[in-house]
Amino acid sequence: MTRCTWMKPCLWAAVVALLVSGLPAGAQGQTSAASAPAAAAPAPPPPAPAMDAPLDIKAAQPPSTDDLAAKGDAGGTSTGTVSDVVAADTKKGLTLADVVNQAGQNRIAINFVWTLVTGFLVMFMQAGFAIVETGLCRAKNANHTMMMNFMVYGFGLFAFWVCGFAIQMGGGAPYSTLGGIYPLNSEHVINVLGKPWGLFGTHGFFLSGASYDVGAMVLFLFQMVFMDTALTIVTGACAERWKYVAFAISSVFMGAITYPLFANWAWGGGWLSQLGANFSLGHGYCDFAGSGVVHAVGGITALALSMIIGPRIGKYNRDGSSNAMPGHDIVIVLTGCFILAFGWFGFNPGSTLAASGNGALRIGSIAVNTMLAGCTGSFGAILYMWIRYGKPDASMSGNGLLAGLVAITAPSGFVSTVGAAIIGLVAGALVCVSVEFVDRVLRVDDPVGAISVHGTNGIWGVISVGLFADGTSNYGGSWNGVNGSVRGLFYGDASQLVAQLIGVGTLIGGIFALSYISGWIMDLIIGQRVSAADELEGLDIPEMGALCYPEFVLKHYSPGTAAAAD
């Protein structure tokens, strides 16, 4: 047989073999195609467990109580198990519904504890403010100044409980991080020029009725300590010549009306917060922890009342030049600044009102921003004073720290650490410039620099949100009812700056006018200022009946002289 003879049959066999092999492939393909729907069809999911069906707890292998009793749990690996989940119906046993409900309650419990503990820190700031202000005043007024800061806590708290909290937060529900607090759902709204304008809340007076609610209690405590910070700012600017009774009435009015009004507009669902939803201005007025709501309200009210009360005797000469009136204890001033810096870790990070969910894990960033701004604030102030006057001034360094902390309060939840450092540095220099302006140009006497620290830098903090907010924060996907993250001018949203400027205008226009008019009326009725004789003697004896330092001989202050006269 030749090669040609056997190759032909082989070739034919190969062709036939190829054809035949294609058939099964085609058949398989067809079969695959025919069976593809069956193969590609996903397997039906297992039936979901019924929410109320009892779970097999033993499968979770909870530790035996006998074992725990005998051995304890040194490593912590056996404490906190399925045995600790509470069953709603002990006869039925643990169900999926119990587990899901426990998860929800755990989240709210974490947020409650966080909010309360940070609120306790802010409350302790009262001590810081008290000793800062007292240290910056003269010794003959120390008792009076301390007592103003001591009792502002009680006066403000009482006013806030009676009506301030209701006005501020009575209409802002739901507060999702604290379980909703649904009773606080009544906001007084007027419709003007085709838009709704929320003005004040109307639920929550005396924390009674439906607002006798666990979430409302947490929110009340937290908001109250913020309110009191604003009130105590005023006592510093008006110190050394303010009648105690006038201080008491002013504090009650501010805690009941002035502060809660602006706070409602910014935080309680009022018109300022809705500028984004109503007028497409970014996310509306954004003030994370209160540069505007707390500090600027306090500083601007301080300006209004200081103008009405007038400067201390001896502060200004007949030609308008001012005399330095140094405080009596730098030690407590700077110690007080540290206490305030510590308390600010509650002020800013606590304003998330959450440590679980809704972007709350940003609390670390907020705390670091706070520290950094305080640090660079003190740098800005000490450098300014050192360059300008040749010495690093202690009281201005302390005020620089505070200025940085005030300025970062509004943007703390929205900016990066670089932004925070810049904001603080500017604040430190700004407070020094502002103190000189208020003292020498306005000729408004402010013994502690409260107007500059809190008013000027509170406004700077509000503006800096509109500049430095970087769009990386995410507190539940929206802010003030507008989706997305807050973003300032430097990150592409100029309209956010406009919203902040409207907030600034409201502060220096609306709040100043309200504070000035109320202070003016009070001055007409009871008089704000003590008599000249009492002021020269020192307010401790005439107003309080006791000296702060009875065992010390206080030196007589002679304006314009370096040496003290006996």
Added chain:
Amino acid sequence: MKLVGVLLTIFGWLLPVVGLTMTSSTGARMFICILGIGITLFGIISVLNKAHLKTAVWKQ
């Protein structure tokens, strides 16, 4: 003059708020805001405070 100062302060506050309904331009709104803040500051510093300084205790 104190009353004039207070009224200017309030006017400077309300101007940007009302201005929101007059224009939707961000630039125009920003300009109105700055104008309003300027009017408010003028009312406080140049009118109201000056009225107080005329009767200041250190001038008596």
